[in-house]
Amino acid sequence: MSDAASGEGLFPDAAFLVLSSRLIPGLDGGYTIATASRARQMAENGADVQVLTVDPADAAVHAAHREEFARLGMLPAGIPLRNLFDEASAPDGGAAPWLRAAAASADRSVEAECAVEYRELTDAEGRPYAALPVIHGNPDWHLSAAAVRVYDQHGGTVGALPGFGGLYRAWLDHLAGASEKPVVVICESRQLGELLAGWANPRVRIVHAIHTMHLEPPYTPDAPLNALWTRWFAVSDRFDAVLWPTPAQRDDVQARFGGEAVNLVAPHGIRLPTVNDAEREPGLVVSISRLAPGKRIDHLVRAFLAADVPGTRLEIWGDGPSTASVAELISALDGGDRVALMGRTDDPDAVLRRAELMVTATAFEGQGLSIVEALAAGCPVVSYDVRYGPGDALGRGGGMLVPSGDEGALADAIRRVLTDAPLRARLAGEAPAVASAWSEDAAMTALAAATRTALAGPARR
Known part of the structure; x- marks a missing residue:
């Protein structure tokens, strides 16, 4: 915990509203984890924080979400998780x-x-x-x-x-009016950001957080943008700060679009566990990600089997739309005795503490939280060198990067780490120090500085 816990006040004296279109346990992968973690870390560092959602589900459903977040330790009960539609009706009937x-x-x-x-x-x-x-x-x-x-x-x-947009802004105006402090909205959703870009409330500052990459294939800095991002960049200078998860993405954006927006770097922070190699299982390779086409789990399966290291096995943790096709691939390659689909896990740290190596074949990333979590657990990582995230982390040590899409190079890297004990030991030794750049303290220090920057001047809308 940072210095705020001792009363020095890491965050400015403001009301913080973490705004997400929806926040549902087990849904939306790393986005949900990162958004809930940010709110929890802010509260632990003394910030006056609430989490807001605008999905129109039933109030009982939202109550179940709150209970599950608390059970998982992702959002302690002391952090309000409020929903627009839960609060939109009056006790005596009609609208609030x-x-x-x-x-x-x-x-x-x-x-x-x-x-x-x-x-x-x-x-x-x-x-x-x-x-x-x-x-x-x-x-x-x-x-x-x-x-x-x-x-x-x-x-x-x-x-x-x-x-x-009018409905969402009405609720936010109501919440802002109820606060005696300046209000900082940390907008976690690009769609919501578009609707708030024209919201003029002089007491409110909007800090827009980014979770994913802005590029289409081939994911080079000058690659095409999809329509959603094109529209978003047209209004990005209206936010009081924009938080990019990696320096590389911030720098690419600055070079391409100029400096009118307030582009800052504030990563998603992770807890740094105590590394305990006694839990390692020899030969265990893992993957932790959503099973979706962009994660290229098929590359991972083929590369692992091609590496053909005796005594090793691959556990694929996660679920998603590619689950059935990955299962079919494993069967077609006769890999069922060495590759297992494990389903979703609520405790990735436990998986990573057991593993000797994590591998990712993703086509793109926003930050790559699972990579940093693996390094923090002392587990080396082999990854395609893609934007954004893998290079920012593994370029400092703790793993190996190979050209994106080169399954042969991926197989070779897996084989090297699993058969070269001194190499694996060196990478494992580097990993925790590399991960420290993404610690909760580092992330909260960057976020607090960004909110101070946003509050220092007049609203940009």
């Missing part, structure tokens, strides 16, 4: 007072921009309080200005808000 007031004061022309279909929202007693427009077949539904209808306790229409 803040929602009614926002709808009543909105431009009346909003009511004319109606969707063809609406989803009516009701409270626990079955009373309607609002209706959301249903936008079919449009991946940019969140940008629609179709009216969000708001009802009073008698079911009458109070007014309407301009789309989902």
